[in-house]
Amino acid sequence: MSYRPRDWSTQPPLQDAGYKSTGLRGPSKPLVKAPQSLSELTGPVFGREVLGTLDSDLTRNGRVKGEPLGERIVVTGRVLDEDARPLANTLIEIWQANAAGRYIHEVDQHDAPLDPNFFGGGRCVTDSEGRYRFHTIRPGAYPWGNHPNAWRPNHIHFSLFGPAFATRLITQMYFPGDPLLAYDPIFLSTADEAARRRLVADFSLEVTEPDFALGYVFDMVLRGRDQTPMEG
Amino acid sequence: MGRKQTPSQTIGPYFAYGLTPRQYGYPFSAIAGADMVPEGLEDGERIRVQGRVLDGQDTPVNDAMVEFWQADAFGRYAHPADPQASNTPFGGFGRCGTGTDPESRFILDTIKPGAAGDGSAPHINVTLFARGLLVHLFTRIYFADEQDANARDTLLLAVPEERRRTLVAPRRETDKGAVYDFDIRLQGPAETVFFDF
Numbered sequence: 001m002s003y004r005p006r007d008w009s010t011q012p013p014l015q016d017a018g019y020k021s022t023g024l025r026g027p028s029k030p031l032v033k034a035p036q037s038l039s040e041l042t043g044p045v046f047g048r049e050v051l052g053t054l055d056s057d058l059t060r061n062g063r064v065k066g067e068p069l070g071e072r073i074v075v076t077g078r079v080l081d082e083d084a085r086p087l088a089n090t091l092i093e094i095w096q097a098n099a100a101g102r103y104i105h106e107v108d109q110h111d112a113p114l115d116p117n118f119f120g121g122g123r124c125v126t127d128s129e130g131r132y133r134f135h136t137i138r139p140g141a142y143p144w145g146n147h148p149n150a151w152r153p154n155h156i157h158f159s160l161f162g163p164a165f166a167t168r169l170i171t172q173m174y175f176p177g178d179p180l181l182a183y184d185p186i187f188l189s190t191a192d193e194a195a196r197r198r199l200v201a202d203f204s205l206e207v208t209e210p211d212f213a214l215g216y217v218f219d220m221v222l223r224g225r226d227q228t229p230m231e232g
Numbered sequence: 233m234g235r236k237q238t239p240s241q242t243i244g245p246y247f248a249y250g251l252t253p254r255q256y257g258y259p260f261s262a263i264a265g266a267d268m269v270p271e272g273l274e275d276g277e278r279i280r281v282q283g284r285v286l287d288g289q290d291t292p293v294n295d296a297m298v299e300f301w302q303a304d305a306f307g308r309y310a311h312p313a314d315p316q317a318s319n320t321p322f323g324g325f326g327r328c329g330t331g332t333d334p335e336s337r338f339i340l341d342t343i344k345p346g347a348a349g350d351g352s353a354p355h356i357n358v359t360l361f362a363r364g365l366l367v368h369l370f371t372r373i374y375f376a377d378e379q380d381a382n383a384r385d386t387l388l389l390a391v392p393e394e395r396r397r398t399l400v401a402p403r404r405e406t407d408k409g410a411v412y413d414f415d416i417r418l419q420g421p422a423e424t425v426f427f428d429f
Binding site: 003005006007010011012014015019021022023024025026027028031032033034035036037040041042043044045046050052061070080081082083084091093094095097103105107108119120121122123138157159160162163165166168169170172174177185186187189190194195196198199218220222223224 | 234235236237238239240241242243244245246247248249250253258259260261262263285287288289290293296297299301303311312313314317323324325331332348351352355357359361362363364365366367368369386387388391392418419420423424425426427428
């Protein structure tokens with residue numbers, strides 16, 4: 001057993017003219033194609049034992065003396081492989097800006113207020129159907145130095161392990177209808193439009209919690225299993 | 233088939249409070265850190281592995297996150313896909329940001345792994361994330377004092393000979409034990425080999 005290769009038709013490149021930081025950081029030599037071994041077919045296993053009780057509720061896990069400001073949202077979905085098999089018991093970590101578009105990270109000096117009651121980090125583990133669920137605050141847009149008047153669209157960072165070292169993924173979830181998506185070089189770095197669309201969550205009235213929070217659905221797909229014999 | 237892979241996106245510059253909160257002093261628990269040696273672990277030589285991530289102008293990258301995955305002292309991974317799955321308390325996973333050391337190094341305290349027995353020399357698997365990397369990079373750290381095993385390692389042999397040294401960390405002895413130095417070069421003539429597994 002091994003994992004299917006990274007599908008480069010759905011992935012962004014290492015060098016991207018629009019995203020300036022790739023210029024000095026994206027490797028210039030081609031990646032060396034290599035067969036998978038035990039090192040890539042195994043990987044860290046994290047279960048519910050790493051979770052604190054409020055880890056999946058970002059509307060509560062940073063409270064000091066009141067509620068965080070902003071629009072409460074529910075973000076839920078499934079983690080699947082390419083064969084649509086649910087990936088159960090996999091750890092998801094998220095981090096994001098607050099409603100004003102400011103990260104709590106000390107290097108973020110954007111002139112927008114911090115929210116004393118919002119931290120912006122969370123985690124959860126998928127259930128037996130690969131499902132996860134976070135409560136949080138809709139993150140704001142913020143400016144960045146990539147080009148004049150550059151703004152990042154609203155987004156939540158997602159980090160996933162999946163079943164093996166080979167399936168690791170860090171990505172970003174965007175919001176439907178965000179006008180900034182059309183101008184964002186990070187979002188646009190994935191050339192395939194259909195692939196880009198998979199980074200945008202769907203609004204869902206079904207997921208929306210009455211009198212409490214708007215619902216968004218965001219599924220993520222990791223590399224599937226390849227049943228052809230392992231090379232090497 | 234039926235579903236297509238979700239595109240990767242950069243980790244960006246602001247991951248520290250979410251992914252490496254303890255290292256950076258944020259009030260959130262951490263799932264893993266740069267000290268991979270659990271209390272009570274008996275087997276394995278304690279080693280330190282440290283280095284910088286250098287960009288195309290040789291400037292140290294101070295907002296990268298490096299992840300490490302390795303076998304225990306007997307070459308066994310703590311994972312069910314390893315038929316000899318490790319039964320020591322060693323989990324095998326570590327994570328370190330490059331933003332807290334004054335020289336922008338990652339500093340990993342771990343044990344020297346054993347060979348996994350599938351034609352590979354002892355090594356540490358590395359995943360690298362940073363602002364400016366839209367897709368994470370895979371590389372490996374091999375050990376310079378494992379010359380014989382390295383000469384037979386199937387992956388090293390698949391790498392053009394002149395680039396193999398970018399994957400092999402020299403060893404030096406210090407008062408506190410063995411230290412392996414491993415700089416990761418993102419570009420240039422001595423660019424580290426990155427794999428597409």
